Amino acid sequence: MKIYSTKEAAKYLGITVSGIWYHIQAGHIIPQKVGKTLVFTQDQLDQFQATRKPAGRPKAERSPQPQW
Numbered sequence: 001m002k003i004y005s006t007k008e009a010a011k012y013l014g015i016t017v018s019g020i021w022y023h024i025q026a027g028h029i030i031p032q033k034v035g036k037t038l039v040f041t042q043d044q045l046d047q048f049q050a051t052r053k054p055a056g057r058p059k060a061e062r063s064p065q066p067q068w
Contacts, residue, residue: 001041001042001043002041002042003039003040003041003042004039004040004041004042004045005037005038005039006020006021006031006038006040009040009045012042012045013045013048013049023048024038028048028052029044029045029048030044031044
């Protein structure tokens with residue numbers, strides 16, 4: 001079981017450290033506390049990544065173009 005710091009977790013997930021803090025505060029991911037350091041297991045990060053929605057606006061469904 002691999003353990004990641006906040007900075008390492010952000011790099012693993014491809015988001016910023018402030019993005020990690022946002023998800024912690026929103027309750028999307030819950031770190032473990034080891035002393036004064038917050039850590040994440042690889043299983044936690046993989047589960048979060050699997051349930052995470054992609055960023056940005058969803059692509060619009062386009063109707064087919066009429067054939068003139």
